[in-house]
Amino acid sequence: MRLILGLLAVAALIAGWFLLMSGQRKTTPITLTFHAHMGDEPLVYDQFVYDNPGGGGQFRVRDFRFYLSNLSLTQGEKSYAEPDSYHLLRFDNEDKTHSITLPEVPLKSVDTVQFLIGVDPAANGSIEVRGDLDPNSQMAWNWEVGYKFVVVEGALKQGDDVSPLVYHVGFSENAREVEFMLPPDVLVSDDPEVHLIVDLAKFFDGTAQIDMQALPSVKFNRADAEILADNYAIMITLAF
């Protein structure tokens, strides 16, 4: 009899534990969906439909991609850093979007999202394959410099004259930290998704305005690269 009572007590304790735990979320799933835009509209590839912001002519985009790394999420004093957090964001798909899903963030909720546009100096100087970092990929560059962080390629059309546009921005000093406070109600659903707009127009017309005729390419010139880095630092915004 005493044994049965003892067993029942243990069972009740276990049941109680599960009841308590089920009401309390220990981890949070989160999806960050990035939408590539040019201004207010989704990005259109391969068509001369955009005006050169700083000069004459129209331009088209054939490629736009960038590294997003060191993603970390914060709730109050607690934070979670995704391990091997190197994402290559590309938008050459039907929706012009790229999603990053973290199914189990070990936080009860998330109020701040932080990441780098670019690659941190340690990873940038390494040929180790981590996350989407791949030294045999198109983002690999000149190893005295590291990876390309942001790539935009296309062409500028002035009358019948078509000339190439090549913007490859790298150098460790051009990684830019970005931080967003999430509104309190954004994570209440069971499968929360945070939407962010990546506005390519800001890349050419942000802190500085670019005339593509005067500056058709940026590669290894550090001053030019910094100008574009200051522009892409503000190209991502939260969408509501």
Place this chain on the structure above:
Amino acid sequence: MRWVLLILAAAGLAVAGWMNWDRTRHPVATPIADFSAPFVFGRFAVPPENPLTEEAFALGRHLFYDPILSGNNQVSCATCHVQALAFTDGRAKSPSLSGGELDFSAMSLANLLWGQERFFWDGRATSLEEQALIPIQHPDEMGQDIDALMAELEASGTYRRMFRQAYGAVTPENTAKALATFMRMLISSESKYDKYLRGEARLTAQEEHGRKLFMAHPDTKVSLRGGNCIDCHSQFLTSGFRDALDGFSNNGLDPDDTLPDGLMAVTGNPAHKGFFKVPTLRNIAVTAPYMHDGRFETLEDVMAHYNDGIVVSDTLSPLILEADNAPEAAKGTVGLRMTPEEIQAIIAFLHTLTDEAFLTNPKFSDPFEGGS
């Protein structure tokens, strides 16, 4: 005496039973054990439904070299993919069964586990398993009816046994899997460049100059000279890139009005017109002639094309159109405008990609000639 007979009978039954069981059971093939790949080649993926096994490799190698695969029993895969030529055939375009020539040049088969996961110059196959059966059935390549081939293989006790040990039944699917396994194992990683990357060899001053040029996109603004090869050929694999369709490009061979469809024939996207698969440059010194149609006979011809022979078309890579080592505007030509010394340095570097061990590896050779 009776006991001995009984025991012998029992043993006989056991052996017969085991033999029957062995014939019908699911094959237990041997995983390829000593398989390793250079760290710098990066990630690769083997389809889980076709793991690399010794039995599949042995079967694939036999099939690869056996003219039984063709309708007239005279053409094998190895007819157009010769080991000593890094599995090319030395021709601009391979001969067609009907007497003409095929549309494309035979591609080198090396390091297919890495780089672009689409096969053929226009990327029409999305796996090696899919690729393997296409030339066999193509009327101008091997002209074989797949059911007739299965009957021929089934009639051979050797092939029945090899299929059973590798996969089970003689089927088109298992034929494709075996050929894919053989091709996946064609790994070239003993060139001078590989030894240099492992710290086992030094490049000459000219080769090192060529390597630096290979890896650099030119930028006159900071006086950086470059051959721009790395914009399409990854630095360690020297093949096209793996991601999505990054391993295809229009490299300025033809003007818009004669530009072939290339990748556009597969994707339907006009932005892909004239795109062809960026090939590996491993063993490039032995795989002449060059380009998808074999139009260039020598590496000098190829370098001349990139140096001042680029033909502009709408889908030409902006990276090629923009890459120029000379600060002043070009007059009527498009290209890298490097010096003859720089061109020779790049060619010297390309020769460091030749892997004699690969070209003569007995494991990759014809099993019907001597060893097996």
